[in-house]
Amino acid sequence: MPPHPETWLRVTESGLFCEPGGFFVDPLRPVDRAVITHAHADHARPGHQHVLGTAETLAIMRVRMGEDRAGLTQQALRYGESLTINGVRLWLRPAGHVLGSAQVCLEWQGSRVVVSGDYKRRADATCAPFEPERCDVFITEATFALPVFTHPPAEQEIARLLRSVALFPERTHVIGCYALGKAQRLISLLRQAGWDQPIPLHGALMKLCTLYEEFGVPLGPLVPATVAGKDKLLGAIVLAPPSAIADRWARRLAEPIPCLASGWMRVRQRARQGGAELPMVISDHADWPELLATCTEVEAGEVWVTHGREEALIHALGQRGIRGRALHLVGRGEGEEE
Ligand SMILES: [Zn+2]
C-alpha cells in the first residue's frame, strides 16, 4: 500500500517539507531547496539557495526582490514537465491565480499530493487556466471559504465601473488593486469590455505590467499617472495600489472616485474601511462554490486546508465524505495578498 502523505509531507517551522525529496513548498524562511507555487509575497520569500518554479514566477521574483535575493540558483519548470528529486516525482499544473501560478504535484511510492497554492476557476486572460489533477491529498487555500463568498461575474463589476465613468465624465476613477495579478487582470477585463483609452498607472504597478507584456499578455496603452496633468485624467480610469486610493497621492487627481477591486468587497465594512466609494467584487481566489467543486473534482479522499476559514470548509467537506484537516502554516496572508 502506498504510504500516507502524512508520513512524507510535514509541516515544520520553515513550512511544508517533503522529507524524501529534501525540499520545501513555499517556505516561510530561507531554505536550501524551495519550490514556489507563485510569486505573491506570502508564498515567495527571499533568500533561498535553490528555487524551482515556472519561468514566469522566477522572473516576477527577480523583479520584486532583486536578482541576488530571488534564489542563489533558479530552475524553471514548464507546466506538465516532470522531474524526479530523490525518488519524488514533481510536476506543475496551472493554478489560474496569477501569471506563472502553479499547483505543485508530488508523487512518492504511489502516493500523490497536490499543493495548489492559491487558485481560482474563473476565466482570466492574463494566466493559464486551472487544471484539476487527481490526487490522494489535495492541499487547498480557504481565503473565501464561507457560503457568503460567491463572487459575481467580473464582467458585471467592470460594467458597473464603466457606467459610473459615463455618469461622471468630469471625475477620475481610481481603482485600488494589487500590483501582481489583480492590476493586469483589471486592465485585461477593461480591454475586453472595449475600454481602449490609455490607462494611467501609479508607479508601483508599472514594472509588473511591463513584465506581463514581455510574457505575451497584451495590456494595451499604459501611461504613468504621475506625468499626466490633472485635466488629462478627467474621465480616466487610473490604477493604483489599495493604500494609495485614499491618501495624498489620489487627492492630486480631479475629484477622484475611489474604487477597490477585491473579493473582500463583498463585506461592506471592508469597503468602508478601505475608503472605497465604488467597491468591486473581483477576486483571484476561488469562491465558496469553486472551493467545494474543486475539492470534489480532484477525487482526493483527504483535503488539507490552509490560510483562511478552515473550519467551515472542513465541515462542508465532511458532509461530502471527504476528510478535512487544518494545516497550520503560519505567515499566510488573509488579505487578498501582501
Ligand atoms: Zn496568491
Ligand SMILES: [Zn+2]
Ligand atoms: Zn496566498
